[in-house]
Amino acid sequence: MKELRVCLLAFTVCLAAACDQDCPQTGSPNTTYVYSYFDSSGTAHIGSFTTDDGGNATITDVPDDIDCSKITSREDKDVAVVQSQV
Amino acid sequence: MTHDGKRRAFLSRCIRYAAAAAAVACAVLLTAGALRTSALKGDGRAEARRQFQARVRDGVGRGVALAPRGSSQGEVRAAVNSVASFIERRSGVGLSGRTKGRLAELEARVSSGAARGLTLDELSEAVTAMALERLSSLSDRDVAYADETLRGFDAPGMPGHYNRDFALPGGVVFAGAPREKTVARLLAARDQSRSGPAGDVLKGMLRTVIRARVKDKARYLGESVPEMFGNTWDALGGRERDPSGGGGVTPLQAVLITYSLASDDYLSDGDGALAQRMQTRQKALTRAAGEEYPSPAGRRPFGVNGYLFSSPLDLVLDEQTVNRLLDRVEERSAA
Numbered sequence: 020m021k022e023l024r025v026c027l028l029a030f031t032v033c034l035a036a037a038c039d040q041d042c043p044q045t046g047s048p049n050t051t052y053v054y055s056y057f058d059s060s061g062t063a064h065i066g067s068f069t070t071d072d073g074g075n076a077t078i079t080d081v082p083d084d085i086d087c088s089k090i091t092s093r094e095d096k097d098v099a100v101v102q103s104q105v
Numbered sequence: 106m107t108h109d110g111k112r113r114a115f116l117s118r119c120i121r122y123a124a125a126a127a128a129v130a131c132a133v134l135l136t137a138g139a140l141r142t143s144a145l146k147g148d149g150r151a152e153a154r155r156q157f158q159a160r161v162r163d164g165v166g167r168g169v170a171l172a173p174r175g176s177s178q179g180e181v182r183a184a185v186n187s188v189a190s191f192i193e194r195r196s197g198v199g200l201s202g203r204t205k206g207r208l209a210e211l212e213a214r215v216s217s218g219a220a221r222g223l224t225l226d227e228l229s230e231a232v233t234a235m236a237l238e239r240l241s242s243l244s245d246r247d248v249a250y251a252d253e254t255l256r257g258f259d260a261p262g263m264p265g266h267y268n269r270d271f272a273l274p275g276g277v278v279f280a281g282a283p284r285e286k287t288v289a290r291l292l293a294a295r296d297q298s299r300s301g302p303a304g305d306v307l308k309g310m311l312r313t314v315i316r317a318r319v320k321d322k323a324r325y326l327g328e329s330v331p332e333m334f335g336n337t338w339d340a341l342g343g344r345e346r347d348p349s350g351g352g353g354v355t356p357l358q359a360v361l362i363t364y365s366l367a368s369d370d371y372l373s374d375g376d377g378a379l380a381q382r383m384q385t386r387q388k389a390l391t392r393a394a395g396e397e398y399p400s401p402a403g404r405r406p407f408g409v410n411g412y413l414f415s416s417p418l419d420l421v422l423d424e425q426t427v428n429r430l431l432d433r434v435e436e437r438s439a440a
Contacts, residue, residue, distance in 0.1 A: 044276075048157040049371040051386055051413060053393050058281070065393050066270045067257075067386070068278040069414060072325050072371060074153060076276030080286075090280075093389075 042078040042087035046070050046094065054092040059084045068092075160373035161329035165191070167375055171333045171357065176216050178209070185209045188357055192364050194376070196408030198418045200360075204427055211356040211435055220438040222336065222353020225323055225345050229316040231433035232363055236315070237308055239426050241298040247420060248291045252284060254409055254417040264394030274369035274416065275318060315366070320345075322362050323354070326372070334358065356434050363430060367421040369414040370407040379406045382413060 046052055051069045058064060059082075070076045078090060168191045172184035185208050189200045200208070214220040223231070243251065256269040263269070271287040272278040279287060297303040323345060327338025336352045338345055346352025354362070365372050374382060383401035390398035406413040420426075 042280075047153045049160070049373055051382070053389050054280075055393060056280075063266045064268050064281060065264070065266050065390070066268045066278060066280060067390065068272060068276060069369065071276045072157065072321055074150075076278070078278050078280045080279040080282045082281060 039080050039083055040087065042081050042090055044068070044070070044076045044078060044092055046074050046076070046092070048072050048074045050074070050094055052076070052092040052094055054078060054090055056085055056090045058082070157373065158325070158329040160378065161325065161371070163373070163375045163378055165326070165361070165372035166330040166333065168194075169333070169361070171355075172212070172216060174216055174218075174336070174351065176213075178213055181213045181216055182209045185212060185357060188361055192361075192422075195370055195379070195406055196364070196368050196411065196418055197405050198364075198408050198422050200422075200427065201424055204424060204431075207428070207431060208356055208360060211431060211438070215353075215355045215438060218351075220435075221348045221440075222346075222351075222355050223359060223434060223437055224348055224353060225319050225337070226316065227437045228354050228359055228362065228434075229312065229319045231359070231430060231437065232319065232366065233308065233312045233315050234433060235363075235426060235430045236311060236421075237298050237304070238429060239421060240295050241304075243295050243420070245292070247417075248295060249288060251417040251420060252288045252291055254415050255287075256284075257415050258399075258404070258410055258412050259415075260399035260410075262397065262399055264390070264396035264398055266394050266396075267390065267398070272414070274366060274414070275314075318366055319362060322365055326362075353438075356431065356438065359430070359434050360427070364418075364422065368407040368411070368416050368418050379413070382406070386413065 044052070044054075048070060049072055051067055053065065053067050055063065055065045068076045068078065078087075078092075081087065081090070168187075170184055170187045172180040176184070182205075185205050189205055193199045211220070215222055252271065255271050255273065257272060259269060268281060270278050270280055271282055294307065297307045323334065323338045324340075324343075326334040328340045331340055336346055337354050337358060339352075361372070364370065380401070383404065383406060387398050387401055401412045404410075404412040407416070408418040409415065
């Protein structure tokens with residue numbers, strides 16, 4: 020149910036112009052994670068997000084040529100961040 | 106039946122029994138494994154919840170002193186000051202003396218029983234109306250500023266591989282979305298908020314999101330710090346308190362919850378824990394990027410250019426917008 024709420028907010032923002040795919044994330048409540056992925060040109064991208072009080076978050080508007088399963092996210096305290104090649 | 110026939114029948118029975126026993130054993134093991142996995146997951150979730158509640162107690166529980174029902178004017182004023190100081194310390198956004206005075210008056214009326222607290226739906230309606238009104242009044246320049254701010258912390262020397270991705274409170278991040286795309290979306294949302302039918306659709310969706318978020322906040326605050334938020338949420342019964350029975354959200358709690366919604370500050374973690382979170386984050390991002398991520402020294406965790414979550418809080422909690430929220434709170438609490 021909470022995952023739906025997170026997605027609904029993303030959908031509200033995407034109402035005016037369609038967004039690309041959503042990649043839902045689950046973790047500990049109110050915790051910051053570092054995510055990383057490589058795009059189709061091989062360029063590494065790093066970002067961060069914080070989960071809600073239910074431990075849910077969504078990385079949205081992800082380009083269709085990037086597989087959600089290849090986006091790696093690690094909790095801040097895990098200093099070793101693993102990156103995946105798409 | 107011959108001796109060989111009896112032997113074959115006996116062996117066949119043995120094989121069938123063995124197969125049945127193996128099947129039962131497998132089923133038992135699989136069921137036990139599934140139950141154990143489920144129990145472990147449940148234990149893990151419960152433990153994560155307990156840890157989160159402890160963090161909330163360390164944050165708002167220790168950083169704010171709300172005045173219980175029946176408090177004196179002086180105690181109410183001290184409570185307002187403690188909330189204003191808490192918000193300013195974490196986000197840099199302050200409430201003016203005039204706003205604090207009005208907030209103290211409204212809080213004192215609820216505290217004395219002259220006015221009632223709000224239901225969670227009433228608070229959600231007030232916050233939704235405030236958000237839409239503020240959105241519709243944004244200039245193009247404000248929208249560009251909001252987009253820039255929602256792209257997260259920025260400072261000289263950001264690592265080259267780090268994406269300042271557009272993010273919204275509540276765990277929504279738009280990975281790799283270019284600036285022109287997110288600005289166009291914000292402009293479209295602003296224009297929709299100004300028009301009739303499209304504005305109604307936007308309002309309906311926003312109300313649904315805000316209502317769910319307000320309820321979540323009331324629930325975890327009531328569970329984590331019942332001595333401060335037990336009037337809004339009955340943790341044992343798992344439901345909100347009825348304002349007609351002395352419960353309901355007070356005006357000061359309404360401001361605190363609105364701040365939390367807009368800033369993505371879950372009101373968890375005290376000053377020390379927040380400083381630790383910022384340092385840990387710097388280390389993690391430095392390792393991930395392979396370059397030094399800017400230091401959190403002298404930075405605030407929330408608000409404009411917040412190190413943990415950056416938001417245009419100065420646009421949301423400006424004098425006029427906070428007072429429009431208080432207008433609505435006053436109107437409903439008098440009903």
